[in-house]
Amino acid sequence: MWVLFGLGTVTLLLYVLAVSVNFMNLFGKMPNLKTLENPRSELASEVYSADGVLLGKYFRENRTPADFKDLPQNLIDALIATEDVRFEEHSGVDFKSIMRAVAGLGRSGGGSTLTQQVAKVLFKTRPGESSNLNDGALNGENKLGLLITKTKEWILAIRLERNYTKREIIRMYFNTVDYGSNAFGVNTAAHTFFNKKPKDLTTPEAALLVGIVNAPSRFSPVAHPQRSRRRRNWVLRQMNKYGYVTAAELAADTAKPITLHYNVENQTKGLAPYFRTELAKTLLGWAKETDHDLYSDGLKIYTTIDSRMQKYAEQAVAEHLALQQKWFSAHWKGQLPWRDEKGKVIPGFLNTAMKRTQRYKSLVNQYDGNMDSVNYYLRKKYRMPVFTWQGEKEMLMSPMDSLEYYKRYLRAGFMALNPLNGQIKAWVGGPNYKFFKFDHVRQGKRQPGSTFKPIVYTAAIDQGYSPCFPRPDVATTFPPVAGRAPYTPQNFEGGFSGRTFTLRQALARSMNSITAWLVMKLTPETIAGYAKRLGITSPIDPVPSMGFGASDCSIYEMCSAYATFVNKGVWTSPIMVTRIEDKNSNVLREFVPQTKEVLSEETAYLMTYMLQASTTERGGTSTILHTGFKFPYEIGAKTGTTSNYSDAWFMGITPDLVCGMWIGGEDRSIHFRTGAYGQGARLALPLYGIFMQKVYKDKSIGISTAPFPKPTAPLTIETDCSKYYGGQRDTIPYDQKMAPVELGDLDDKDI
Numbered sequence: 001m002w003v004l005f006g007l008g009t010v011t012l013l014l015y016v017l018a019v020s021v022n023f024m025n026l027f028g029k030m031p032n033l034k035t036l037e038n039p040r041s042e043l044a045s046e047v048y049s050a051d052g053v054l055l056g057k058y059f060r061e062n063r064t065p066a067d068f069k070d071l072p073q074n075l076i077d078a079l080i081a082t083e084d085v086r087f088e089e090h091s092g093v094d095f096k097s098i099m100r101a102v103a104g105l106g107r108s109g110g111g112s113t114l115t116q117q118v119a120k121v122l123f124k125t126r127p128g129e130s131s132n133l134n135d136g137a138l139n140g141e142n143k144l145g146l147l148i149t150k151t152k153e154w155i156l157a158i159r160l161e162r163n164y165t166k167r168e169i170i171r172m173y174f175n176t177v178d179y180g181s182n183a184f185g186v187n188t189a190a191h192t193f194f195n196k197k198p199k200d201l202t203t204p205e206a207a208l209l210v211g212i213v214n215a216p217s218r219f220s221p222v223a224h225p226q227r228s229r230r231r232r233n234w235v236l237r238q239m240n241k242y243g244y245v246t247a248a249e250l251a252a253d254t255a256k257p258i259t260l261h262y263n264v265e266n267q268t269k270g271l272a273p274y275f276r277t278e279l280a281k282t283l284l285g286w287a288k289e290t291d292h293d294l295y296s297d298g299l300k301i302y303t304t305i306d307s308r309m310q311k312y313a314e315q316a317v318a319e320h321l322a323l324q325q326k327w328f329s330a331h332w333k334g335q336l337p338w339r340d341e342k343g344k345v346i347p348g349f350l351n352t353a354m355k356r357t358q359r360y361k362s363l364v365n366q367y368d369g370n371m372d373s374v375n376y377y378l379r380k381k382y383r384m385p386v387f388t389w390q391g392e393k394e395m396l397m398s399p400m401d402s403l404e405y406y407k408r409y410l411r412a413g414f415m416a417l418n419p420l421n422g423q424i425k426a427w428v429g430g431p432n433y434k435f436f437k438f439d440h441v442r443q444g445k446r447q448p449g450s451t452f453k454p455i456v457y458t459a460a461i462d463q464g465y466s467p468c469f470p471r472p473d474v475a476t477t478f479p480p481v482a483g484r485a486p487y488t489p490q491n492f493e494g495g496f497s498g499r500t501f502t503l504r505q506a507l508a509r510s511m512n513s514i515t516a517w518l519v520m521k522l523t524p525e526t527i528a529g530y531a532k533r534l535g536i537t538s539p540i541d542p543v544p545s546m547g548f549g550a551s552d553c554s555i556y557e558m559c560s561a562y563a564t565f566v567n568k569g570v571w572t573s574p575i576m577v578t579r580i581e582d583k584n585s586n587v588l589r590e591f592v593p594q595t596k597e598v599l600s601e602e603t604a605y606l607m608t609y610m611l612q613a614s615t616t617e618r619g620g621t622s623t624i625l626h627t628g629f630k631f632p633y634e635i636g637a638k639t640g641t642t643s644n645y646s647d648a649w650f651m652g653i654t655p656d657l658v659c660g661m662w663i664g665g666e667d668r669s670i671h672f673r674t675g676a677y678g679q680g681a682r683l684a685l686p687l688y689g690i691f692m693q694k695v696y697k698d699k700s701i702g703i704s705t706a707p708f709p710k711p712t713a714p715l716t717i718e719t720d721c722s723k724y725y726g727g728q729r730d731t732i733p734y735d736q737k738m739a740p741v742e743l744g745d746l747d748d749k750d751i
Helices: 002-021 033-037 073-083 095-103 114-123 143-163 166-176 186-194 203-212 225-241 247-255 273-290 307-331 349-354 358-366 371-379 399-407 449-462 503-508 512-522 524-533 544-548 555-566 601-616 685-697
Strands: 045-048 054-058 300-303 382-386 393-397 410-417 424-428 470-472 500-502 570-572 577-581 587-590 595-597 636-641 647-654 657-665
Touching: 054 273, 073 114, 073 166, 073 203, 073 225, 114 143, 114 166, 166 186, 186 203, 203 225, 203 247, 225 247, 273 300, 273 424, 273 577, 273 587, 307 410, 307 424, 307 685, 349 399, 358 371, 371 399, 382 399, 393 399, 410 555, 410 685, 449 503, 449 512, 449 524, 449 544, 449 555, 449 601, 449 636, 449 647, 500 503, 503 512, 503 601, 512 524, 512 544, 524 544, 555 570, 555 601, 555 647, 555 657, 601 636, 636 685, 647 685, 657 685
Parallel strands: 045 300
Antiparallel strands: 045 054, 300 577, 382 393, 410 424, 410 657, 470 500, 570 595, 577 587, 636 647, 647 657
């Protein structure tokens, strides 16, 4: 018997040694000492605003670590009583409990200690998990494979106990386990189920979370509230059994109902979801270059976004777009809004649009191109959540119904930028990220219309023209070139007055005739060069129509260009992040914008002076900012409208904030039919007014209300244009027939 005992002992020791060294690659690798000392668990990377507000997270497993000091005693007591009552007595493996479990006597938690459970989660020991610990020849899901896995967990548990204190192991446990509902770690779980920090959990709440871990789906308080309550009460009885709660406390706690404040975190919720999605593209490139994992390294990313401005921007887009949608729906009531340039319904529009969707492509693949099956499922109705401006609703719709429904919704993009340092302060890429994923700030590019004209005037000022330079409102015809017919741009209202206007007046009134004359004088190639200098990276076709915004570009690019005017001629690349820290708050990288002097300080100032005319000159397209919104501060502005009112733009500048916005349909063929609704001054400008009202009202933001700063050196170009209007400011009679319909012509209540 002694010989057999000795042989058994030696065999056991040799087996454990063989497993620990992966003898002949039979058992799979074991973590090395470095991995053991620095076990890796997936931690969500957190995205913060410039003013310290958590905007959202990037994660595969939504986990934010908690320190031991943040864990309440009732949570620790519940865990010990439920999972490992001898935790303080063993060194990683509780042989007494193992023997009881083998003998069928049972105990709370079975034979695995807390330390073994930590090892199982940290090092992914179980077969089928993404770990190289299971790549041995004998590994598998059979009984031998299970024995090898348990042996590894015993070895790892003992090694963990040698390297970490009991407190550290408890902290590891609470930071690694899965609570279901996309909540990994107790910090996230407490927030998901109770909207609390762990330290604020009551004893019944702590018991519920501890009980969930055993089987997150089975004991979910959301899916199975009665079963979850029974499990919670069992945990409470265990706490009473081992002296952590009194009989009276047990009776009171088990009688309490489960009260949840359930909110599953996901990467589309929170402030600035469009911004965070675009930011991820940049961060993934950085992470690849620096060997980091954005979704598991627990990085802290500090962005340039101001949470207050972002909130106001999202509110402004929602308020304004809901009203515009109401008018748009009434405008097209009973009619199809997708029209060609002649106003006729585009045949087969929805069928063509459907063929571009992923759903259509998936159905074609699934049914091997059988169009009867594809069309059947495209027209089969399902109950689905849909977006409305009154809140999300469930409706019975087919995929074709859904496509038509969403095609009728107006889209929008909005961006606010600090021109002095390039920091993006607000970013709204659409009406609602959950239902409209496409970003209209940087991803989307549309014709900017007349918001491109300031680039033409920049070239003119830089070439020596004065804001006071007079030019008659007459036709300019571009001769035919390379088969292109002669081109005579018309004014918005059609026809030409023959009267003389200064360049400043012409820009304020957005007159096409004088812009066309400048394009001819300066040449399209010259203006395309200025566009590139000012930060327009999209291709600009150097043709006569480019002066009226015929080439597509993004709000992001336009904000970058206008910011150069405010920043004394220095182009500054927009930036989204100021710094990135690792999980231990060590700074990994700090970000500064690229800068380049592209205009003289004088030219830049003269452009801010020119843009102010839109808000101050009689006939200016943005006078409503002073007359309707009652802003008493200097503001530069430019409206933009494209053919058939497909795109409505507005750009607004103040001494420390540049804002760009666009509103239109998802497709260019979907738009209002008249300027009374569809032009930039009517459809886009009020969004800026609503946003700035909120920003000016919030004194904590500290937005500047000072005038635009003048250059340090005296101006060499005249700006006093009074002699051109008989010594007074714009005394030329204002002809209503000449002017486009503007908000200034409406009652203030219509804003």
